[in-house]
Amino acid sequence: MVTELVLDQVSVRFALPGATVAAVSDVSLRLRPGQCLALVGESGCGKTVLASALLGFLPGNAQVSGSATLSDEHGPTLDLLTATDRQLATTVRGRRIGLVPQSPASHLTPVRTARAQLEEVVRALRPTEANPRERADSVAARAGLTPQDLDHYPHELSGGMAQRVATALALVGEPWLLIADEPTTGLDRHLVDGLLDEFRRLVADGHAVLLITHDLAAAQRVADRIAVMYAGQLIEIGPPDSVLDDPGHPYTRGLGRSLPDRGFTPVPGMPPLLTDLPPGCSFAPRCDHVAPDCARRPVLTTDTEHAVACHRPC
Numbered sequence: 408m409v410t411e412l413v414l415d416q417v418s419v420r421f422a423l424p425g426a427t428v429a430a431v432s433d434v435s436l437r438l439r440p441g442q443c444l445a446l447v448g449e450s451g452c453g454k455t456v457l458a459s460a461l462l463g464f465l466p467g468n469a470q471v472s473g474s475a476t477l478s479d480e481h482g483p484t485l486d487l488l489t490a491t492d493r494q495l496a497t498t499v500r501g502r503r504i505g506l507v508p509q510s511p512a513s514h515l516t517p518v519r520t521a522r523a524q525l526e527e528v529v530r531a532l533r534p535t536e537a538n539p540r541e542r543a544d545s546v547a548a549r550a551g552l553t554p555q556d557l558d559h560y561p562h563e564l565s566g567g568m569a570q571r572v573a574t575a576l577a578l579v580g581e582p583w584l585l586i587a588d589e590p591t592t593g594l595d596r597h598l599v600d601g602l603l604d605e606f607r608r609l610v611a612d613g614h615a616v617l618l619i620t621h622d623l624a625a626a627q628r629v630a631d632r633i634a635v636m637y638a639g640q641l642i643e644i645g646p647p648d649s650v651l652d653d654p655g656h657p658y659t660r661g662l663g664r665s666l667p668d669r670g671f672t673p674v675p676g677m678p679p680l681l682t683d684l685p686p687g688c689s690f691a692p693r694c695d696h697v698a699p700d701c702a703r704r705p706v707l708t709t710d711t712e713h714a715v716a717c718h719r720p721c
């Protein structure tokens with residue numbers, strides 16, 4: 408059996424009184440062991456909503472369509488978008504897919520130490536583990552924590568330490584796929600480097616990592632593919648050097664120019680309202696290449712190594 412996660416036309420809509428938020432639109436992707444995919448894009452473009460959809464963490468006003476098929480030898484083949492919460496809790500979360508959430512502090516239980524929470528997850532996910540304490544210490548070390556760090560309560564942890572506890576929690580069950588949502592936020596440079604090295608080690612050991620990040624330099628260092636998201640859609644995907652140094656989409660070109668070492672020039676204009684997307688290309692209002700055919704929505708065809716959703720690529 409091929410171990411993979413295949414997203415096919417995944418869309419997420421939020422129903423609000425009098426409006427619908429098109430948070431994610433028609434995202435198709437494939438992830439396999441040994442791959443690290445970095446998902447990048449401006450704030451609010453749908454990265455966290457996409458990750459939440461895969462693990463069944465969306466609120467009740469969300470409508471999801473498309474499919475996200477998880478297949479591996481560790482459990483039944485499932486469409487994550489239609490699986491029940493019980494199926495996700497007992498066969499997916501932490502076991503086949505680990506999540507480092509974007510706001511880890513809010514996912515930790517306030518009245519128990521990090522160690523108590525980590526050892527509890529060790530006992531739940533690895534019931535045959537002879538020494539949960541040792542296991543907790545070793546997985547914490549991989550996330551850059553000392554055994555002493557684990558003796559703190561969540562309110563005593565800095566943002567960076569809470570981030571690392573969340574990473575350790577996600578690693579405990581040795582899931583083949585790790586989804587890490589902004590895992591380097593609040594970390595010093597050397598801790599960022601340590602965490603990226605850990606991700607590379609995981610990938611070399613046959614895991615897959617979906618790294619959601621604003622840090623293009625980190626994405627370039629650790630990922631073998633970068634996917635760029637804009638207004639809920641994937642607009643470019645390919646090898647990091649190719650996407651960042653030779654972008655095809657005008658938005659990706661603009662993102663590159665906004666890097667501190669490449670001119671620090673922000674992309675002019677603002678992303679569109681997700682409640683009121685333009686009918687054609689959603690980047691058209693900000694695009695200096697716009698032409699009449701851009702009134703048709705461009706589609707990302709993923710049959711090439713470097714794919715671009717644009718009628719007139721750079």
Ligand SMILES: Nc1ncnc2c1ncn2[C@@H]1O[C@H](COP(=O)(O)OP(=O)(O)OP(=O)(O)O)[C@@H](O)[C@H]1O
Pocket residue numbers: 421423428430448449450451452453454455456457466468509681
């Ligand atoms: N429950 C909800 N109801 C309505 N809209 C929502 C809901 N949750 C998220 N959104 C909207 O969906 C869009 C995508 O949000 P998301 O959190 O995925 O962005 P993001 O790319 O992760 O941003 P950031 O980089 O800041 O973390 C945003 O416009 C957000 O306001």
Ligand code: SF4
Pocket residue numbers: 656657658688689690691694695696697698700701705716717718719720
């Ligand atoms: S499809 Fe047209 S408007 Fe959209 S990014 Fe390409 S050139 Fe610009």
Ligand SMILES: [Mg+2]
Pocket residue numbers: 454455456509588
């Ligand atoms: Mg987010």
